[in-house]
Amino acid sequence: MTEYEIAALNLAYWQMIAVFLQASLGFVIGVVQCGLIYVGLRRMGQASDERKSQHEETMEAMQTQHQETMRALEVQHEALRELITRTAK
Secondary structure (H helix, E strand, C coil): CCHHHHHHHHHHHHHHHHHHHHHHHHHHHHHHHHHHHHHHHHHHHHHHHHHHHHHHHHHHHHHHHHHHHHHHHHHHHHHHHHHHHHHHC
């Protein structure tokens, strides 16, 4: 083999190693990106669940407050009806 052939084979060898390293690095970066996307989606799901739970609690509290207000208005309505009935006589 001539010096030129040895140098060409050596260059081809190092180019093959460089391509392999590029492919390996690309694979690792892809796996890391997939992991980050997974973690982000999971956190978004957890935040969504928390918001849903908070919304349900708020709606229950508002429903309870509404029922109490309606009962108070009914009592007030009955009291006014009673007053009107007594004053009409």
